[in-house]
Amino acid sequence: MKKPQSITFVSLDTLFLDKENPRLPTGIERSQQAMLEYLAETASIDELVSSIAEHGYFPGEPLIAVPKEKGPGNNNNTWTVVEGNRRLVALKILQNPGLLPTLPARIKSLTDNPRHKLDDIPVIILDKRDDALSYLGYRHITGIKEWPPLAKARYMQQIFERTSAENEVNDRHREVANVIGSRRDHVKRNLSALSVYKLVEENDFYNISGLGEESIKFAVFSTALADTRIARFVGLANENEDGTMDGLNHRHVQELVEWLFKPDNQFSGKAKVAESREIRKLSAVVENEVALRSLRQGATLQFAWQQTEGFHKEFIHLLFQADTALTTAAGLVATIDFDENALEIARRIRENIRLIGNNLADKQKSPDNEF
Numbered sequence: 001m002k003k004p005q006s007i008t009f010v011s012l013d014t015l016f017l018d019k020e021n022p023r024l025p026t027g028i029e030r031s032q033q034a035m036l037e038y039l040a041e042t043a044s045i046d047e048l049v050s051s052i053a054e055h056g057y058f059p060g061e062p063l064i065a066v067p068k069e070k071g072p073g074n075n076n077n078t079w080t081v082v083e084g085n086r087r088l089v090a091l092k093i094l095q096n097p098g099l100l101p102t103l104p105a106r107i108k109s110l111t112d113n114p115r116h117k118l119d120d121i122p123v124i125i126l127d128k129r130d131d132a133l134s135y136l137g138y139r140h141i142t143g144i145k146e147w148p149p150l151a152k153a154r155y156m157q158q159i160f161e162r163t164s165a166e167n168e169v170n171d172r173h174r175e176v177a178n179v180i181g182s183r184r185d186h187v188k189r190n191l192s193a194l195s196v197y198k199l200v201e202e203n204d205f206y207n208i209s210g211l212g213e214e215s216i217k218f219a220v221f222s223t224a225l226a227d228t229r230i231a232r233f234v235g236l237a238n239e240n241e242d243g244t245m246d247g248l249n250h251r252h253v254q255e256l257v258e259w260l261f262k263p264d265n266q267f268s269g270k271a272k273v274a275e276s277r278e279i280r281k282l283s284a285v286v287e288n289e290v291a292l293r294s295l296r297q298g299a300t301l302q303f304a305w306q307q308t309e310g311f312h313k314e315f316i317h318l319l320f321q322a323d324t325a326l327t328t329a330a331g332l333v334a335t336i337d338f339d340e341n342a343l344e345i346a347r348r349i350r351e352n353i354r355l356i357g358n359n360l361a362d363k364q365k366s367p368d369n370e371f
Contacts, residue, residue: 007062009120012095014078016068017085020129022154023147025213026201033099039089040100042214048090049107052118062122063088066129079125082132091121133159133179150197150218153190156180160191192236193222199253206254208262220260224279230256233286255296264300272301281305319356 017039019030028038039045065079081088095118097103097111126132136155147155159179163172173191174184197218205211224230231237234256235249259272259282268274272295273282281301285291288308295304305311326349336342 006124007059007122008125010065010079010123010125012091012119012121015063015065015088015121015123016078016080017088018080018082020082020158021085022151022158023085027213035085036089036092036099037101039086040093043086043089045086045090045093046107048087049094049111052087052090052094053111057087057091057118057121059122061087062124064124064126064132064135066126066132079123080129081123082126082129083136091118095119130162133162148218149190149222150194150213150216153194153197153218153222156187156190157194160187189222189226192231193218193225196225196234196236196248196253197221199248199250200257203250203254206257206262208258211257211261216261220276220279221257223276224256224260224273224282227279227283229283229287230279259295259301266298274301284308284311 017032017035019035021035024030024035024038028034062084063081064083065081068078068080093099093107094111097108100107103111146152156176159176160172163175167175170184170188173187176187177184180187197216200206200216201213205216225234225236233249234252235247237247261271263269264272273279278301282305285295285301285304285308291304291307294307295301
């Protein structure tokens with residue numbers, strides 16, 4: 001971002017909400033009225049309206065704006081606010097409460113007799129949107145007022161689209177990362193997830209009850225897609241050189257979304273992948289033909305996972321952990337006084353060891369291997 005210009009006071013009537021605001025759902029009409037109503041309803045502006053009505057608007061936190069695109073009725077004295085849309089909504093409602101079809105009682109009480117009703121607003125005016133990108137990235141991606149994950153990804157996409165298409169896609173990802181103060185792999189992960197998300201959105205979230213743009217856990221979705229095997233399953237490995245996707249497996253994308261977000265009423269009422277830490281199990285399942293078939297036929301993720309090599313590896317890992325812990329305990333037992341609880345635990349361990357050992361010996365079906 002270039003060195004900010006000095007603060008200018010401009011008429012509130014000349015300031016407009018940003019149609020490219022990454023926090024706006026794609027389903028919201030990009031008219032000023034529709035955007036204002038959405039932000040007023042979802043952005044918790046009551047406290048902002050209250051603060052401005054009571055104390056005025058402090059120049060210490062100016063809005064940041066760029067010249068509004070020229071068109072019918074537009075001139076050089078109108079501005080699009082690229083930073084501070086919530087504050088702009090609060091200001092406009094305070095100036096004209098009639099902008100909201102129905103005014104919440106608390107906001108109405110604030111707008112009836114405000115101590116301050118501002119017409120001239122402190123604004124930093126930049127020449128173009130690109131000049132604000134670094135600031136927005138610092139503030140909302142790595143800064144103290146972070147956007148939700150989906151808004152972050154959309155913002156990264158906006159920056160990516162402003163990079164040169166003649167450059168290698170990895171270089172473009174790196175350029176985005178430099179703007180927002182992040183890593184290239186983080187940018188790639190988010191943009192890849194966003195490309196798959198757009199397919200989900202186009203298919204109306206596969207009619208999953210309660211799932212939509214404002215309820216989907218995009219962070220979980222992007223974490224799943226960052227897994228190499230799951231990415232291969234949905235076709236993310238087929239990314240084009242320009243970063244676009246045309247090789248996605250639509251059926252597999254739908255399956256992934258259902259496993260992550262569709263309630264499984266046959267069992268727990270939760271999605272098959274109930275927690276993000278279970279993504280590793282799903283990763284093993286999608287690359288095992290038998291386990292995948294089992295999951296598709298209605299089995300729980302745990303049951304399907306037990307048919308994979310990953311389940312076997314975890315079992316061996318648990319045995320190694322137990323062996324390490326028991327070896328450490330064996331080295332300490334000579335220095336420990338008698339304890340009834342410790343004796344009871346040791347007996348339970350002995351029984352579990354016999355159970356595990358005899359089961360493994362039975363699987364080998366050899367009398368010489370009895371434990």
